[in-house]
Amino acid sequence: MALRNGGAFLAVVEMWEQLDRWLVEKDGAFGISTIRAGVANESRIGYPLSQTLVRRSDRAALTRFFSTARLKSAGVPSADSLLRMLRRWVTHRGHGLTDRFIESLHDDGVLPILGPLLHDLATAWDGKIITAEGLRRLDLRLALDLDDACGWWVISAVRDLPGDLLKGVSDGHPFEARITTDVHSTMYRTEGMPPVHASTLAAGLAARGERCVAEFQPAKVLVLASNADAGGWMSIDSVQPFEEHVFVAATDAARAVSQALRSAADPGWRPLDPAFTAKLLGSGFSIFDRVVFSDQERLDSALAAMPGALASGLRRGAAVRPRLIGGLPIDRRIAPNIYLAGGEPDLVLPVTDETRYVEVSLDGMASRLRASLFPIPLCRFQGGMESGEHTVNADEETLTFVVERGSIDDRAPENVASIGWVEGVLQENATDAVAICGAMISDAEIDRPELARRGSALTVLISAAGRMTKVSDPPPPTLPGLTFAFFELPSSTAVWLAQKRTAGWTVTKLRSAEPAFRGLTDADRALWEELYVGVQNPSPLWRLYGRAWERCRAR
């Protein structure tokens, strides 16, 4: 304390600050420093301490945490929020952080330094997951084809790493494998990867290249989901509600898994024949397929009843911060958080090994919700959501989204009717050709049959010759819930439709044709007499027909 009061260590502080200024001047060309002035003022050893708290391997492991926390897409939260998320994340196995770093997460004396340091690292993160040696860290995943009883390894491709030559040892045998990007797939094309063995599933597998390391972390329970690019079932980080899974469980965990499935999974799951499993993976494993969880209560209870290590294996990749997923987004070119009314997104809350209740407020209305692997559908909000901006607060994070009843762009969207049938074949942008698109047929004649009111005492069609054709009401169609006040007239060359109703006669012009009366029957004449007296129609054409009848009657 005496030394400190006397100004000891100040030279070192000055050196750290100079280094920081130089790094800033070089605009990050030599990296950034994580020293912070505020920390040094409180504790002179803050600068050097800040450089030793986070070791190289911790920095590498933190890149995986940063990826899980979606810092690039969702932004960097506050230091306190980052620390909370990180404490949650380290409850999952295989995080790769040193014990010392983990201890510091709970050390109140160090947190004032660690929090800002973590925030700086998060802000400066370039989006790449790396190893302690600075190599890109890739996930090596198990893929299975249960129809053909075969297994293989797959690696998800990352941008800016077109390929590498990987070396490793599997089951005591060295191997060399080449990975190259495949334009048709999200996975690397691999050549030379070792076969899938029970020993590698139990012990893990690493393949190291010049630019990357691909690692498979062993686990007592592996969760697999169907993946088209992998070409079969592929191991994933977390159980996905409602999705079909395959579980691969080590024999010593199989009983607990089976018990959990019995109480939590939808009916239909089954253990595969041990002989088949042995042929596929060797001894020491059990496989369960057709595993689906669609009941939140049952899954939560089953996870709570499972041994901690097993349960956390089923939710390793679960969210570490609240997020909005799903929904029916519109106007995505304008903003990513605009949703169609009725298609509001789901809220995902981070889960931990312990049952956790979270205060969630939607537009200021608070509820206490249990965090679960199951998302919370906001579209089931009672009464529907008003158009406009909405805010969700959970875990001290604020998520906003906008609800609209339609696009805020009042032009019709592009590509409406952009696919159509041309000569029986679907084509895109076939606007010039004779095409069928939906119910639109580009060269069709559009028919508009004339309609007459049902229930008239008499319905007649009158031709240009003055002839009358009586029409009866046909039986009504049978379409669900509809009543029919009109009926379609048969196609004819009639000029007039005349209907006798309680209020008298009405005539409707069907087409324009001058009268040319001839061949009238007695019945036609009787009706004309009635119409001539009874119809008051202002149409000049009707007056022409009236005069034609006068002439006809006079003959």
Place this chain on the structure above:
Amino acid sequence: MRADTMLAWMSETGSGDLLELRQRVTWLARTANRNPTKTEPGRWLRDVSTLGHAEVDWERDRWAIASATAVLLPASDGTVVLAGRRPLDFVEQLEADFAVHIAEPDANDASRLPVPSTVYLQTESLAELDQALRPVGVRYVGCAARAIAERLPRVQLGEPAGQPAWGTPVEHLVAGGGRGVDFVRGIPDGDGLFRFLVNGRQQYRYRVGGDWLRTDHAPGIWWALAERREQVIRWRRERDSNGEDIGTLFIDQGAPLPPLQARALVLCSGLPTHLGSRARTAIYTNIPRSVADLVARSVRQFVSVID
């Protein structure tokens, strides 16, 4: 599932890839406590396409919403049904000016995801309806069912293609004999329809002598039925309308009509294909005999008239 909301989203989005659309359909179904099977979203898309709301190009994994249209139903006293683009609140806007009737899909039908509701408009003058709909962006297109039926391409087999690779699991079509239409494993001798998986997608080949000809699910089945002289289309007269017989059409389940054939039938009523569980049949109502004949001829069938 609120299928009208899904149709509204498609109407706002315009077009897209099928993977995303299936995921959105699955998501929406789950918000209504319904976890669809893998095939249900695809079947929903087929229903929506059959109703004339959208075109679905399975080969290229693309979909596009169709233009908003008012479709005259045959022999239905001037009743029109809406097809194509239908944003939220669109029907409510129409209710101010037109006699609108909405037929909701059967929410209790566990066999399929609910399709968008059927919106009927009724009028005393189709010419006036045509004029009144134009300002709101709806085109009156007349009787699309007849127009499509008159333009149906006849099913045919494609060009020669490679036979399935040695060792590839292959299924062949069995039909008739009261067991409907089904695929079973194996390659028996003789001509017929075969299918096998390539990159997770079914490929169909029709074997004629030593040749393997490219085809697809629906045309392949109808070709096979015709070759075996299996008649699976039946029609029952219900009424007369201006000298034309109108009735109900039945097709043995498992014999799926190609999309345009199905659309020609569905646009006779505006209602999706009804699947009868007892007799394993697809049922289409309000079908003029002429439309039934045109559809049957396009798939190399004759209409069997039943009482």
